[in-house]
Amino acid sequence: MDVANPAPEWITDRIWLEILTLESLEPFKGFAENFHTYLQDYKKIFDSTDPERATLPQEWADGLDDFQKIIFLKCLRPDKVTNAMQDFVSNNLGQKFIEPQTADLHLVFRDSSATTPLIFVLSVGTDPAADLYKFAEEMKFSKRLNTISLGQGQGPRAESLMRAAMEKGQWVFFQNCHLSPSWMPSLERLVEQVDPDHVHKDFRLWLTSMPSPQFPVMILQNGSKMTVEPPRGxxxxxxxxxxxxxxxxxxxxxxxxxxxxxxxxxxxxxxxxxxxxxxxxxxxxxxxxxxxxxxxxxxxxxxxxxxxxxxxxxxxxxxxxxxxxxxxxxxxxxxxxxxxxxxxxxxxxxxxxxxxxxxxxxxxxxxxxxxxxxxxxxxxxxxxxxxxxxxxxxxxxxxxxxFAQNETYRTLTDLLDLQPKTATAGENRDVVIEKLVKDVLSRVPRPLPLATVMEKYPVMYEQVSSIHSYMINYESLKMSTSIRK
Structure with a gap:
């Protein structure tokens, strides 16, 4: 649909193009013409400090649901989309889903056992040590909590400390497992050797680690995992x-x-x-x-x-x-x-x-x-x-x-990455690669008929021109071998 930009002085070409694109969606049929008719009302929304809570003109106020209004807001004020998403989540799921959450170690501990490692998966700039120390104090375990920051040469000390803790019913806190990749196989062996019939019931193994390919998969599968991300805001x-x-x-x-x-x-x-x-x-x-x-x-x-x-x-x-x-x-x-x-x-x-x-x-x-x-x-x-x-x-x-615009585009990109690749929304990555491989193979020529080449260009060693025949035969052999591979 080709409708002229009604107010180029405040509606950029990008905004207007996205509004015209909305016409391809069934709920937005006729939206561009309506935008032209109620231009001043939309100007107020554009200038508003909280456009995500503004009321749309006429039939669009009731004709669009909350999610569709976010789609429109992305066109007019992309910097307020994340605010609108927060309102959407709050209205549909509850306020607690947008409030900052704190780790409930009581809940995690209640579901743990002496044979279940408790793993903090870290992000950059995070450290759950203070939370654990406070929790240990609340549980009257502050004097029975043994902490080691793993690194070079700490493996033997950590192993002896863990074995003693299993007997005495103490807690062991190994920090920064990702900094001691060479000791991870030993840690895996220690965890495998924990016998539920002989280990003290009060024993607990607490671990912190950044995401690392060296961290034992077995411990991850058997442990209780908690992600620790830096707070935002x-x-x-x-x-x-x-x-x-x-x-x-x-x-x-x-x-x-x-x-x-x-x-x-x-x-x-x-x-x-x-x-x-x-x-x-x-x-x-x-x-x-x-x-x-x-x-x-x-x-x-x-x-x-x-x-x-x-x-x-x-x-x-x-x-x-x-x-x-x-x-x-x-x-x-x-x-x-x-x-x-x-x-x-x-x-x-x-x-x-x-x-x-x-x-x-x-x-x-x-x-x-x-x-x-x-x-x-x-x-x-x-x-x-x-x-x-x-x-x-x-x-x-x-x-x-x-910042708000960049956050909006980053969020939308992440949402697109999470979408399943169906036949209508796009093909699976493996299918695309398979098609590409078949296309490339279809363009590769068939192997050269070496017998025909040698017959046409025989090598006659007594003739000077045979050097050219020799090179042709040699290159033909190499090419055919490459094609077959």
């Missing part, structure tokens, strides 16, 4: 930071409990901001850095230590240790280091000790009263919006557009 990062804390820790800074609570929230928010700035590409950092939970935990320990040691709050010391050493130690670009220090200035400052202090103009991220307990902080974090506002990062709203 300020809310998810704050929740991960606070879920591992307790009231005892929040009140452990004798003499400066209120200050510790305020600065701790600031520190956790700073950690989340650094992690999420990476999604903005060069606008966030010139080089993407893999800050980890370990960086945050060491800063927490130093914050508590310096508050207890000094009468006055040593902001310069706190900024230097956090910005230049703990986080700054990973930063290789001078401008990125400067950025980290400037961001830190907004979080390690006297102003954050005010119980009414807000970190952004929208007043979404703010301090809590110092009397708040751990559950109050967790409740506050859970009340935060799922999608971040760019202003908490010190960036303009436009900074979010490129």
């Amino acid at each position: 300020i809310k998810a990062n704050l929740l991960r930071s606070y879920i591992t804390l307790s009231d005892d820790f929040l009140t452990s800074c004798t003499g400066k409990v209120d200050e510790f609570k305020h600065l701790l929230l600031s520190l956790c928010l700073f950690h989340a901001v650094l992690l999420e700035r990476r999604k903005f590409g060069p606008l966030g950092f010139n080089i993407p850095y893999e800050f980890t939970d370990g960086d945050l935990r060491i800063c927490m320990s130093q914050l508590r230590m310096f508050l207890m040691e000094y009468t006055e709050i040593a902001y310069k010391v706190l900024k230097y240790t956090a910005g230049e050493i703990n986080y700054g130690g990973r930063v290789t670009d001078d401008w990125d280091r400067r950025c980290v220090m400037n961001v830190l200035d907004d979080f390690y400052a006297a102003k954050v000790l005010d119980a009414n202090f807000c970190y952004d103009d929208s007043q979404i991220y703010h301090q809590l009263p110092p009397v708040s307990e751990h559950q109050a902080y967790v409740g506050y974090v859970r009340s935060l919006p799922i999608n971040d506002t760019p202003e908490i990062f010190g960036l303009h709203e436009n900074a979010n557009i490129t």
Whole structure:
């Protein structure tokens, strides 16, 4: 259908082409003409800050279901498609499916046994150690948990520790199995030798590993697997930071409990901001850095230590240790280091000790009263919006557009990759390869008739011209041999 672009000043050629393409779908018949008729209504949707929740004009408001409206939104405002997907999942499956989830080790442990390894499958920048240590403390096993970070030369020590733990009913935590590929066959043998009739019922084997082809398949098949992925968004990062804390820790800074609570929230928010700035590409950092939970935990320990040691709050010391050493130690670009220090200035400052202090103009991220307990902080974090506002990062709203568009296209590409290759949607990869091979073979000539070639070009050694005949016969033989192979 050839309908002219009704408003080139705000409708790009790409947007209009995709709207025309919608006409090929049955629910969108006549949509292009309708778009022309209600141009101003669609302009309001285009300019809206939340177009995914805007109402379409006239019959299209009721004529399209929620999924079809996402298809239209992809044409007009692709940067808001992921927001629309969140609403779609929330409305059809429930709010819990879009909320950040935390690992429930109680549930995993309840279904485990002494012969079942518990495996954390890691992603870049993740470390479940703190979660396991807290769980061990809750289960009264903190003194019976033995930890080894695997690497060169650690195999014999790990084996003896595991054998002792099987007898005494202790827990063994082997970290970073992917860093010790040569010892993996020994680990597989140890797991195979665990006898359910003789091993202590309290024994548990905890493992962490990045995806690795050297990790024993048998352990994967018999173990309970948990994927550990980095949280996405300020809310998810704050929740991960606070879920591992307790009231005892929040009140452990004798003499400066209120200050510790305020600065701790600031520190956790700073950690989340650094992690999420990476999604903005060069606008966030010139080089993407893999800050980890370990960086945050060491800063927490130093914050508590310096508050207890000094009468006055040593902001310069706190900024230097956090910005230049703990986080700054990973930063290789001078401008990125400067950025980290400037961001830190907004979080390690006297102003954050005010119980009414807000970190952004929208007043979404703010301090809590110092009397708040751990559950109050967790409740506050859970009340935060799922999608971040760019202003908490010190960036303009436009900074979010490129990121959101890229996220939309990446999500749609992943969805396409998950689609089954049917006869109507596209052929199976193996079928395509088979057809290609048959096509190539059909173009390959038949082997040369060597007898005919030798008869036509006989080799007469007494004649000088026989060298040409010899070469023709030789090349014909080689070609025929290659064709037959």
